[in-house]
Amino acid sequence: MSGEFTVVARDGANGARAGELVTAHGVVRTPAFMPVGTAASVKGLAPWELERLAPEMVLANTYHLLLRPGVDAIEALGGLHRFMGWPGPILTDSGGFQVFSLAGRRQIDDDGVAFRSHIDGSPLRLTPEGCVEAQRRLGVDVAMALDVCPALPASDAELEAAVAMTSRWAARCRAALPPGGDTMLFGIVQGGLDLGLRRRAAEELAAIDFEGYALGGFSVGEPPAAMWDAVAGSAPLLPDARPRYLMGVGTPRDIVHAVAAGVDLFDCVMPTRNARNGLLHTSRGPVVLKNARWKASDEPADPACDCPTCRRCSVAYLRHLYLAREAAVVVLATVHNLHFFLSLMRRTRWAIMTGRFAALRDTVLAAETAGG
């Protein structure tokens, strides 16, 4: 049944675990990384290209889709899966993070948040009920509750207020989208780097009962080591029997640290955004295409990679396309970077299932220091 989550293996020495989350559009094998398809498209990828990469789940953004083309339009066109030509599981972010980023253009009160569209300035309103109703109508597999996400550093009072409002909104989201349907609902734990606050938030959300729990408010300005510590302290506070999702994170290094803490799901714009900026993630560290050292290299960007880009293109060719601003480099680099992240997750899952996770983590942490 949609929403069932089974832990199929655990690492003995830490919190790492491999799981299976049942959705209406297939089983998500965790730990999993969700490519970001903000506006119903993973930037630069045709639907068949995304399908070939075979991610377990894809993320889209409620805020962006509300604004354009609108929930009515997508619902009338058969729902988000059909609209974007992606038959697998979809999770939508609630849009809270985006709305709260609209500094000076939004007003928050206990009922919800009023804001102006970044596209045409038209006035809009997001409430907990409206937000989950929009996601249900999009037909997604996982909806996220509307949360309040303050930027770090934030004062204790700001963090506490954010947690309190997030909990009240979470209850209203759950009431608007009760369990048992095809769209699951995940609650979001805020609290910044304050583990006491994170614990309180986690307990309040667990009492409401969601199909999954997310850690929000990370990777918003804090140093990586501080985030690793806080994630290590926060993840175990979330119910063990449910999937745990670390929102908007992160580097391969962030990911293996978080997996060790017991996190199951990740999303991040890094592989796709870096691809557009000519940075490839590889087994030998980051490859910056504009660097002259790649000018005459007939090797693939990552000699250890079996993605279509590395099987077919030299790094010198990718560099040429990047310098010539050829659109194909976006496709080629995005395919490679997503393959790199998805392959990292598949290897991570396999390592957990075969008792090799610690070794894999050490390899990943070492590789990230090389490159050029």
Next chain:
Amino acid sequence: MSGEFTVVARDGANGARAGELVTAHGVVRTPAFMPVGTAASVKGLAPWELERLAPEMVLANTYHLLLRPGVDAIEALGGLHRFMGWPGPILTDSGGFQVFSLAGRRQIDDDGVAFRSHIDGSPLRLTPEGCVEAQRRLGVDVAMALDVCPALPASDAELEAAVAMTSRWAARCRAALPPGGDTMLFGIVQGGLDLGLRRRAAEELAAIDFEGYALGGFSVGEPPAAMWDAVAGSAPLLPDARPRYLMGVGTPRDIVHAVAAGVDLFDCVMPTRNARNGLLHTSRGPVVLKNARWKASDEPADPACDCPTCRRCSVAYLRHLYLAREAAVVVLATVHNLHFFLSLMRRTRWAIMTGRFAALRDTVLAAETAGG
């Protein structure tokens, strides 16, 4: 042997013919349309996407490749085929057209043309010998002779001077790249809309003996009907036993007119450039993605099309991606438009071989008047 051309079928009522041109990288079945990969990339397409579209031959541009990444670099990386990950036939334009477009930044004399790079302003020189030598070193299947291409309207004196210099340069190109190697050489007939001049140019080039002959200087400002008449008059002036190539042309309508005149090869930026501008060529006429009429359409852009884009995406989704400036729309629209042109050529060839060309031409001419 590379350079062999066989006419395998003719239409009884006009000059249309189906042929096979043997190259070092496969047989080009004509009439054929060459997608434009100016800088060693068909804009927006990964090499495997281009391969799936299965064009008979691809065009690249000597001028652009000379400037970036340079012939030395491509030769050192194994030649243009390997560099761009395209194993099929490649024709390179000589670069003359691009150089002569650099108004105010080039100086022409009988030896060749001096110009400044549009990228960094550095001084460069293109001679007939240097031009074909560059193409031979790129390892292409068909090199184009360096020609002089005046913009229309041009005075009789300008046109005559262009033809005279083109003929002198053609002889030097042939001397620099004699027959028998893996790289064929095509001569280019200029002469504007003056059929007497075109005849003289064709005779001078035929006397030199090339593996193929091109009509240059069309689609440079003249009205379509004037071009159709001039092409109809010019194509039969080229040797019947060799492939005929109408450079830089054109619309489906231009193409069927030219095929009827006996033209075998085409190239044009139209399908790829129009794709980037949100215009799709379809069996029901042009589809302009920004038009509100497509907002709620769950149909493919072309219900009669079997390309990956039309099999998978609604025109409403394409419209959304276009309005949201999502990079994927370039891929999706380019795949569709090239499929449309390549499919037109396959149907044209089949029609010639089965005595149905006149009917196909009428269908194409009728479809081009619909759309929206």
